[in-house]
Amino acid sequence: MSNIVAIVGRPNVGKSTLYNRLTESRKAIVDDFSGVTRDRHYGVSEWVDKKFTVIDTGGYVANSTDVFEAAIREQVIIAIEEASVILFLVDVTTGITDLDDEIATLLRRSTKPVFVVVNKLDNNAQVSDATEFYSLGLGEIYTISSMTGSGTGELLDEVVKHFEEEDPEEASRPKYAIVGRPNVGKSSIINSLIGTDRNIVTPIAGTTRDSIHIHYNQYGHDFMLIDTAGLRKKTKVKENIEFYSVMRTIKALEEADVIILMIDATEGFEGQDMNIFHLAEKNKKGIVIVVNKWDLIEKNNKTVKVFEEQIREKIAPFTDVPIVFTSVTEKQRVLRVIETANKVYENRARKISTSKLNEVMLPIIEKYPPPSIKGKYVKIKYVTQINGTSPMFAFFCNLPQYVKEPYYRFIENQLRDNFELSGSPVQVWFRQK
Ligand code: GDP
Ligand code: GDP
Numbered sequence: 001m002s003n004i005v006a007i008v009g010r011p012n013v014g015k016s017t018l019y020n021r022l023t024e025s026r027k028a029i030v031d032d033f034s035g036v037t038r039d040r041h042y043g044v045s046e047w048v049d050k051k052f053t054v055i056d057t058g059g060y061v062a063n064s065t066d067v068f069e070a071a072i073r074e075q076v077i078i079a080i081e082e083a084s085v086i087l088f089l090v091d092v093t094t095g096i097t098d099l100d101d102e103i104a105t106l107l108r109r110s111t112k113p114v115f116v117v118v119n120k121l122d123n124n125a126q127v128s129d130a131t132e133f134y135s136l137g138l139g140e141i142y143t144i145s146s147m148t149g150s151g152t153g154e155l156l157d158e159v160v161k162h163f164e165e166e167d168p169e170e171a172s173r174p175k176y177a178i179v180g181r182p183n184v185g186k187s188s189i190i191n192s193l194i195g196t197d198r199n200i201v202t203p204i205a206g207t208t209r210d211s212i213h214i215h216y217n218q219y220g221h222d223f224m225l226i227d228t229a230g231l232r233k234k235t236k237v238k239e240n241i242e243f244y245s246v247m248r249t250i251k252a253l254e255e256a257d258v259i260i261l262m263i264d265a266t267e268g269f270e271g272q273d274m275n276i277f278h279l280a281e282k283n284k285k286g287i288v289i290v291v292n293k294w295d296l297i298e299k300n301n302k303t304v305k306v307f308e309e310q311i312r313e314k315i316a317p318f319t320d321v322p323i324v325f326t327s328v329t330e331k332q333r334v335l336r337v338i339e340t341a342n343k344v345y346e347n348r349a350r351k352i353s354t355s356k357l358n359e360v361m362l363p364i365i366e367k368y369p370p371p372s373i374k375g376k377y378v379k380i381k382y383v384t385q386i387n388g389t390s391p392m393f394a395f396f397c398n399l400p401q402y403v404k405e406p407y408y409r410f411i412e413n414q415l416r417d418n419f420e421l422s423g424s425p426v427q428v429w430f431r432q433k
Contacts, residue, residue, distance in 0.1 A: 002254035003052040003163040004247070005045075006079035008107075009089035010072060010099040011058060014119040017146040018089060019043070019056035022156075047156040050163060053250055055083070069099060076103055080110040082247045085162050087155075089117050090133055092126050092143075104136040113162040116141045117155060122148060170213070170224065174345045176338075177226035177252035180262035181272050185292040188328040189262070189337065190214070190227050221338060223345075226252045253279050257348060258286035258341045258423070265293045265325070269311045277315055284390045284425045286344035287321050290337055295327040317409055320416045322423050344423030350391055352419055354384045357393070360418050361411075365395075370407045378402050381433055390425045391415075396433035403430045 005022075007015045023043035045054050057075045079086050088107055090100055107114045118130040121143045133141045142158070144151030178186045194214060214225040228248040253259065259280040263273050269289075280287050289311060297303060304325060312319040322340045326333045361383050370378040379398045386392040393415065397403070411428050415421060 002251045003050070003084045004055060004082065004251060005052050005085045005087060005159060006055045006057055006083035007087045007089055008057050008072075008076050008079050008103065010097065010103065013089045013091040014146045015056050015058040015089050018087070018117075018119065018144070018152075019054055021146050021149055021152060022054045047160050050160045052084075052160075052163065053254065055079075055247065055250075069102075072099070073102065073106060076106045078247065080107070080112055082251070083112060084164060085159050086110065086112055086114045087117050087159075088114055088136075088138065089119050090136075092118050092120050092129050092133075095129070095132055096136065100136070104138060108137055113159075114138050115155065115159065118143045119146050121145050121151065173215070174223040174258070174342070175226055175256045176223055176258045176260055176341045176345075177228060177256035178260045178262060179228050179249050179252055179276055180290075181264070181270075184262045184264045185326075185328050186228060186262055189290075189292070189326070189334060190225060192328050192331065192334050193225070193338070216338075219335075221342070223338075223342075226256050228252045249276060249279075253283055253285065256285060258288060258344050260288045260290055260337060260341055262290045262292050265291045265297050265307070269314055274314060281318055281425060284427075286341075286348040286390075286423050286425070287318075288337065288340050288344055288423055289315075289321055289323045291323060291325045292328055294325040294332065295330045317412075318425070320422050340423075347421050348390050348424040350419065350421060350424070352385050352391075354382070357383045357385065361395075361414065364414050364418075365411075368410065370403050373402045373404075376402055378430075380430075386429075388427075390427070391421055392427040392429065394429045394431050396431050398433070400430035400432055 007018055009015050022045045043054055045052055057072075057079060086107065088103065090096065116133055116136055116138045118133050118141050121127060121130060122145045127143060130141060130143045142151060142155045144155055146152070178189060180186055193216065214227060216223055216225050228251075253276075259276070261273065261276055261280065263269055277287065277289075291307065291311075297307075307325075308323050311323060312321075315321060322344065324333055324337050324340055326337060328334060362380075365380050369380070372378075376399060378400075381396050381398075383393055383395045386394050393411075395411065408428050408430075412426050415426055415428070
């Protein structure tokens with residue numbers, strides 16, 4: 001279940017300052033210019049044990065004045081569609097501006113909770129000035145100082161009350177997200193899977209998430225598909241297409257068990273694909289790579305192999321990821337994608353007994369022990385799997401601090417060679433015993 005808190009507002013009200021405070025990220029750039037292109041700001045935050053993602057929408061605006069206000073308006077609309085809660089940030093030192101009014105008009109139509117957050121209340125004298133913002137017609141106002149952090153606790157106490165709880169039935173189903181750059185074929189594969197047969201698609205009633213959560217229940221499969229392509233392709237501002245797709249991708253990356261990363265065979269595996277891959281890896285998700293539009297590639301009997309090797313080189317060291325070559329338009333291997341995702345889902349949930357682990361791994365370790373450092377020998381006594389959402393293994397030994405990175409890599413590869421873990425993240429720990 002992902003909860004996204006979007007910070008919207010015109011430039012210079014303090015969005016990125018608030019973002020930094022909520023996420024405690026040090027990377028964001030704070031400056032006095034309005035309209036500079038910033039890093040894309042999204043990060044995780046936590047308040048009273050509730051995790052959520054914060055998005056600073058200001059990070060997506062281009063530095064050109066003609067599209068500037070249109071871009072902001074569009075982002076507000078996207079935030080209303082995609083976020084769980086919207087923080088509408090305004091500035092007490094300037095009062096209400098025309099752009100504030102325009103944003104408020106859009107937000108008044110929102111079905112999502114909107115919080116009017118009056119920023120820059122660094123001293124008490126200004127508290128009375130804040131009351132002006134009631135006239136935006138968006139209900140209660142929250143006064144804060146992003147700079148000092150005052151008021152943010154009270155704000156978050158209210159915000160977390162508006163997070164949705166996940167339906168237990170939905171929670172128990174495998175979730176596969178189809179992600180990738182625009183135009184790789186995400187909508188096409190979803191259409192090909194669900195067709196127009198509404199019977200196999202059960203939108204989750206009563207939620208605002210219908211459009212992206214698709215229940216697939218056919219041919220003995222029962223899982224949720226998370227669609228990141230969605231319906232919105234009609235954005236007017238170029239940067240917002242990316243903003244939108246990033247927003248959906250983050251949600252998908254949080255919610256899914258398996259990430260189906262789709263690429264376009266004619267374009268290859270590029271920077272943006274790498275980013276998504278690494279995010280999936282960092283979030284300990286299962287991964288399947290789908291190389292689509294395979295019909296457009298001129299092939300001989302080596303093409304698949306060469307293509308695969310190029311991808312595996314780029315995703316090293318996590319090279320043990322299934323790669324499926326598809327043509328959605330020619331209906332080639334579309335179901336294979338789902339079967340592969342099922343397999344990866346199983347691998348990610350795999351539990352290996354302690355006896356089996358020791359039976360297989362101890363002889364390997366005996367044959368290839370960790371190299372001694374300064375005459376010290378690491379003795380690994382036994383291994384056991386630790387409970388978690390993805391496979392984690394603890395190797396108990398006398399001197400864990402002497403086990404170096406290459407040996408971790410070696411052990412991970414041995415685990416992958418000996419057990420079915422393809423496409424699943426694997427964590428290896430050495431612990432004192
Ligand atoms: P954004 O364009 O909405 O992301 O705004 P920024 O976070 O870049 O902030 C714009 C300016 O307002 C910067 O100079 C910040 O230091 C300043 N600022 C942000 N929050 C506060 C605050 O709580 N109090 C004061 N006095 N200044 C702030
Ligand atoms: P999305 O933006 O990732 O959802 O991509 P779409 O599903 O909208 O596809 C973008 C374009 O690629 C459309 O014109 C599709 O018809 C086309 N397309 C999708 N899959 C294939 C394929 O396997 N082969 C070819 N040749 N074209 C494809």
